[in-house]
Amino acid sequence: MRERFDVPFRLIGEGCAVASILGLLEAREAVARERVEGLREAAARAVAVLEAGEIELDRRVIAREELVEALAVSAAGTTAVTEAEAEAESVPAPASLPGTTVPSWQEGLPARVLSPDYQRILGMLADLPGREPVKAKEIAVVLGLEPTPAKVEGVRSKARRLAERGWLVQEASGMFSAVRGPVAGPGGGSSA
Helix, strand or coil: CHHHHHHHHHHHHHCHHHHHHHHHHHHHHHHHHHHHHHHHHHHHHHHHHHHHHHHHHHHHHHHHHHHHHHHHHHHHHHCCHHHHHHHHHHCCCCCCCCCCCCCCCCCCCCHHHCCHHHHHHHHHHHCCHHHCCECHHHHHHHCCCCCCHHHHHHHHHHHHHHHHCCCEEECCCCCEEECCCCCECCCCCECC
16 A cells, blocks of 8 residues: 555655646636636627617517507597497307407407417416416416516416406505406306
């Protein structure tokens, strides 16, 4: 066993060889440390750019939805009320297309008049046991979306619109819950 320790003690005795090896290792460590810091900074910049992109995308989606809704309200104002009532009585409500507006809730109005995204939110809340209020982030997760700020804000915007039109209830805390009994889901049947 003594032979194993003889070599290191000889190197320490020489001093110069150990100092140069330590210096080489320290230099390599400094280079690796600088590289890691550079990579961390690049990753932080990439995350910031991604978050900004997600926020911009969400803003564009909301702007488009608001424009479609405003145009629909404007068009609805030019149509006579009696014509709309006559059509509503004689023709069943068609399934809505994505990007269409959210009509105000009325007794007998099926959920299929809503676009599929709104139907999913409404159906998810109607299916909750006890119908307890939930946050927009929880809705996003249950719907299978990533809980990123942009996705959660998109869900919150849709849930607020449903609440404004009487389809959901928005609590003072910002949480949402179903307001009524079973609703017709995307398949036309009851989702609860």
